[in-house]
Ligand code: NDP
Ligand code: MG
């Protein structure tokens with residue numbers, strides 16, 4: 185088994201007395217900045233001067249500065265801006281202040297791996313990537329728990345990059361759940377593959393295809409919603425707690441027989457072949473190139489699909505049904 189790192193393997197000392205600039209206060213930015221602060225570290229959040237999140241971060245007790253000012257003050261610079269914007273912000277506002285001995289940190293390897301950011305040789309460059317949406321990075325930390333994380337070293341100028349990465353991972357709570365060492369290449373490619381084929385792309389299409397099949401056959405949309413979307417979480421909770429076997433233990437034998445006999449008719453050999461193609465397009469840079477081009481022309485495809493999908497009937501019936509379940513909280 186790969187070596188895992190936990191709380192006792194890491195010490196915050198290396199970061200104590202240093203200034204950590206967290207650039208961005210979005211999903212990961214707010215979570216990591218607040219967790220680091222609550223771990224007793226000195227944090228400054230870097231934002232655009234006109235960001236509506238400036239006041240929000242200050243109200244949460246954080247110091248806030250422009251990206252350039254924060255980069256100038258900081259010893260450790262964590263870039264938590266959208267991947268497609270990091271390169272230009274880096275070039276204009278961070279690079280001029282990235283002097284020898286500083287650390288540059290990422291939570292996803294995209295810009296380093298695909299050569300969009302090329303840091304100078306005299307700084308440490310590493311990754312601490314929580315394997316979780318940002319809001320759960322914060323929520324689990326507050327609950328005394330944490331989410332797993334990956335660390336990777338791209339450049340070790342100081343000879344301490346490894347321990348610094350572990351210290352940072354401890355500061356955001358990842359060593360509570362377990363930290364695994366990886367490379368920028370492995371993290372970037374597996375992260376993109378996971379979100380495209382399984383977690384986001386795969387799951388959304390599976391849910392919609394199931395819902396559409398039932399509704400088109402004349403069943404009530406409410407039934408279809410409960411079966412194909414709402415219960416997904418309950419099933420996934422069992423898988424998360426005890427693997428696929430725990431889920432099979434809890435469901436009826438009828439469901440288990442259906443699972444065994446029918447699952448492979450849904451995820452077919454053809455689907456597995458397509459997954460390999462998707463992975464190849466990630467590995468050869470096709471996906472990254474398409475995504476950066478889409479941004480250069482102001483996202484016509486992205487915006488059109490986002491708008492269209494928001495109008496899918498599953499979203500409408502879901503909003504109504506969730507409205508009657510006050511225990512499902514819409515958080516921030
Ligand atoms: P978000 O889209 O949530 O980040 C938005 C933040 O970036 C806002 O504070 C926004 O500022 C700021 N921002 C955007 N453009 C600029 C700019 N030009 N100058 C200054 N600030 C800017 O990002 P995520 O948290 O989703 O992603 C951050 C990184 O974390 C990425 O590398 C991503 O791959 C990685 N990651 C994300 C995960 C997630 O859960 N979302 C999971 C694991 C890794 P403003 O307030 O002005 O709009
Ligand atoms: Mg990702």
Ligand code: MG
Pocket residue numbers: 439
């Ligand atoms: Mg059932």
